[in-house]
Amino acid sequence: MNDIYTSKYLNKKNKDNSKNNNIRSFIKKGLIKCLICVVLFLGGAIYCKYNSSFKDWILDNVYTKNLSFASINNFYNKYLGGIMPFDNIVQDTTPVFNEELVYKEKSKYLDGVKLTVDYEYLVPVLDTGIVVYIGEKEGYGNVIIIQNMQGIDTWYGNIESSSVALYDYIEKGDLLGKVKDNTLYLVYSENNEILNYEDYIE
Secondary structure, eight states: OHHHHHHHHHHHHHHHHHHHHHHHHHHHHHHHHHHHHHHHHHHHHHHHHHOHHHHHHHIIIIIISOOOHHHHHHHHHHHHOOSOTTTTTSOOOOOSOOOOOOOSEEEEETTEEEEEOSTTOEEEOSSOEEEEEEEEETTTEEEEEEEETTSEEEEEESEEEESOOTTOEEOTTOEEEEESSSEEEEEEEETTEEOOGGGTOO
């Protein structure tokens, strides 16, 4: 009888030790990733101070051009692992708004397409990505640009009110905002090159 209790006690103790080791390993990996990011940032900042051409390259690629979050994400996943190592801890939730794009007519407009939609239409996000721009663009009104994980920018024009902020991570089907009237403009681009909208809109 004592052997059974001893065996159960040892099994429980081994499970507790295993759980503690997993937590320590998780914390250790997280701290190492943070340390690598800090070292890279400080190294880049120091190098910028002493190398004007590198500083100009940073200014051009980060501030003048669109920063490619897709490239950063791919680099991070390749060399440092996923950003969310605890995906299994977070339980799935059901989104309140999860729609697909619905429109009545489409026609070529400037660099993209003009869609006729319902009055004050609630615009769904067409692809998961990061909000990289919110502001006015000539001919398109208020524009929100979302860069997807492949580096393609989608411009949403004529947005009157928005439910997103700059650098928000948003998923396909989420609510982006409301159009000003009954018109939605869409433009697709990659590395500042305009893409054919017909490859993305049926």
